[in-house]
Structures are given as C-alpha cells and as structure tokens.
Amino acid sequence: MNLQEIRNIARAHGVKPGKLDKEHLIKTIQIAEGNFDCFATASDGVCDQTGCIWREDCFAMAARKTQPH
Incomplete structure (x- = not known):
C-alpha cells in the first residue's frame, strides 16, 4: 500500500499523518x-x-528489518 493510501486511512x-514515516503511521492507525x-x-x-x-x-518490512546489513 502506498503512503498516500495510508494517509487517507489515517x-x-x-x-493526522503529519510527517510520520510509513511504519509509525500504520502503528498509530492500529492504536486508533x-x-x-x-x-x-x-x-x-x-x-x-x-x-x-x-x-x-x-x-515485507519485518523481513527487511531482520536482514543483515
């Protein structure tokens, strides 16, 4: 899902989406x-x-976070 779609859901x-990145915006929506x-x-x-x-x-994001750098 792209960031604009996520902002609309928010x-x-x-x-208020403000300047939150995708991860933090989704977590804020989950809490709401x-x-x-x-x-x-x-x-x-x-x-x-x-x-x-x-x-x-x-x-996808969880997998990227666990990959070695």
Missing part, C-alpha cells in the same frame, strides 16, 4: 483502531491476524 480514523501496534514485528513470518489490511506490507 485521516478516516482521525489521525484499538489494536496492538504490531506492524513490522512479524520477524519470523508468523502472524495470526489473517484479516489485517497491513499484512503484506507488514511481512
């Missing part, structure tokens, strides 16, 4: 929804939230 939840701010924490590729709209981006 606004729909009453979150009453969920855990777990985005990009599925480092082992396991998540039980099968209906999450962030799932694809979450796994």
Whole structure:
C-alpha cells in the first residue's frame, strides 16, 4: 500500500499523518483502531491476524528489518 493510501486511512480514523514515516503511521492507525501496534514485528513470518489490511506490507518490512546489513 502506498503512503498516500495510508494517509487517507489515517485521516478516516482521525489521525493526522503529519510527517510520520510509513511504519509509525500504520502503528498509530492500529492504536486508533484499538489494536496492538504490531506492524513490522512479524520477524519470523508468523502472524495470526489473517484479516489485517497491513499484512503484506507488514511481512515485507519485518523481513527487511531482520536482514543483515
């Protein structure tokens, strides 16, 4: 999902996107929804939230975070 789409979702939840990066903006939206701010924490590729709209981006970002530099 691109950043503009995420900003639109944020606004729909009453979150002001400001200059937050993608990861922090999604985590802020998750909190506003009453969920855990777990985005990009599925480092082992396991998540039980099968209906999450962030799932694809979450796994991709979590995988990048665990790759050696």
